[in-house]
Amino acid sequence: MLSTQNNQLLMQTNAGTPMGHVMRRYWMPALLAWELPGPDCPPVRVRLLGENLVAFRDSSGRIGLVQASCPHRRASLFWGRNEEDGIRCVYHGWKFNVEGRCTDMPSEPETSNFKDKVSITAYPTEEQGGIIRAYMGPADRRPAPPLFEWTQVTAQHRSVNKVFQESNWLQGLEGGVDSIHVSYLHNNKMQDLNTFTNRVTNALIEVTPTDYGYTYGSVRKLSAEEGNFVKAYHYVMPFTQLRPDAQGKDAMVSGHMWVPVDDEHCMVYNWVYTLGQEPLDEESIYKHGDLAYEIVDVNNGFKSSWNYDNDYGIDREVQRATTYTGIPCDPRVGANLQDRAIQESMGAQCDRENEHLGTSDRAIIMARRMLLQAATTVADGGDPPGVGSSYYKVRSIEYVLPADAQWHEHLAPELFEGAGHTPVLA
Ligand code: FES
Ligand SMILES: [Fe+2]
Structure with a gap:
């Protein structure tokens, strides 16, 4: 048997929980590689450790794995347009690259630098053996690549x-x-x-x-x-x-x-x-x-x-x-x-x-x-x-x-x- 407390500790993996911290120290399988068949392919929903994410390949084939919620007014980027090295929210056109930087904000005046102040969570990925994995933990603790x-x-x-x-x-x-x-x-x-x-x-x-x-x-x-x-x-x-x-x-x-x-x-x-x-x-x-x-x-x-x-x-x-x-x-x-x-x-x-x-x-x-x-x-x-x-x-x-x-x-x-x-x- 296991105490209720330890049982919960082992099962709960959301951000901020003890096991959530443990899980975030490993490469997490996020999706199968074929789900992202090529550059500018349709984005894919990913839910991992209680976080809603969106995966895509940009025009250069680089993998993006970013938070699903647009930081503007929280629409899902799953509906986004995957185009010209970034994913663009279809609500008001804000665009993000695979690193999570906002690269375009057409709804604001051209003179505005607001876009430089906005970014979204973006996780590094590894593609090995037909699987795309994400690392969701602290940057200085990234594990060895998952070369099973x-x-x-x-x-x-x-x-x-x-x-x-x-x-x-x-x-x-x-x-x-x-x-x-x-x-x-x-x-x-x-x-x-x-x-x-x-x-x-x-x-x-x-x-x-x-x-x-x-x-x-x-x-x-x-x-x-x-x-x-x-x-x-x-x-x-x-x-x-x-x-x-x-x-x-x-x-x-x-x-x-x-x-x-x-x-x-x-x-x-x-x-x-x-x-x-x-x-x-x-x-x-x-x-x-x-x-x-x-x-x-x-x-x-x-x-x-x-x-x-x-x-x-x-x-x-x-x-x-x-x-x-x-x-x-x-x-x-x-x-x-x-x-x-x-x-x-x-x-x-x-x-x-x-x-x-x-x-x-x-x-x-x-x-x-x-x-x-x-x-x-x-x-x-x-x-x-x-x-x-x-x-x-x-x-x-x-x-x-x-x-x-x-x-x-x-x-x-x-x-x-x-x-x-x-x-x-x-
Ligand atoms: S909610 Fe995404 S651009 Fe407005
Ligand atoms: Fe079995």
Whole structure:
């Protein structure tokens, strides 16, 4: 359980809150790069950490991410004209460049210098791996660029998409670092006992802190002869999870980011990349939800057409006979729909005072502890974990290891140093 006070502290990320200060020390995913296809493209609404913003590319292709409200009389710049290196408010024509400076104020006399006194909030951005990120914190504390390995491979070796979730960001993250739910929530073939996660439905969770967050493993005991099935993951502060995907020559790593939109909503970014030489095949892209846009409305805030109002497409007969949830997990949606259904069912803001955590929840407990510690560290003027570059080479993997093997030591070269595969870099 968590006290109401600490729970609120972890969930609230608006400007001025302790966790808001922590979040603003990282590069925040703001939108997918294709949402801004080229110079002078239509502006896009962005809501991030409770702030309403507008994104655009100017005539030179530079990205602007600025406050939505025009400083004149607060009309939204989303309706603005994106033209000649700036966005112009359509109410009275005030114009702003990507740095937030007012470059034209046609409603005032030509002799006026009022425009030189007006500016809007504009955040610096980084474009990496098909994602545009914003830095919303103090200028002198800007973190290292977010060069996760998946952002460094070619576009053909990677896939990334996003979907809007109607819950606070923390229950998304806690669902991600919860390794044991795979045996239940994502058991989509109940009769199949060949799958290790179906066969062994509890695991020993081991968490090891690092300077970017932690690495954690779930260890399922198969049998003395077979050994242990180990899934090894990473949590990179504040909201990124890396999980093992396909293994072998064309191994893949996938993961998520649960980015706070505001205190009751988050944007879930799903990504996958291959460590092999061949580009990602269509099936893998499909499975990881790139084509989930069949059910995600990109023109309506990336909301899913399967949601609470239609019970997330649950089929009780399928639940009785075939899958644990009855909620679809087909190539159109990946497992994300099942996660979203359950995480939203915990309420927009989960009540953690009345929960009962078990040994399977160790990774969740550690994440909370680290985030609370980060709030204290930042309040005291320090740097939170994960603002450096120490996560650039980490990968997630899964293996069957001998029963007496220490998975952490055994897997360290691949887990931390990128050993074993040389992916195709852009
Ligand atoms: S409200 Fe934007 S120019 Fe007047
Ligand atoms: Fe899940």
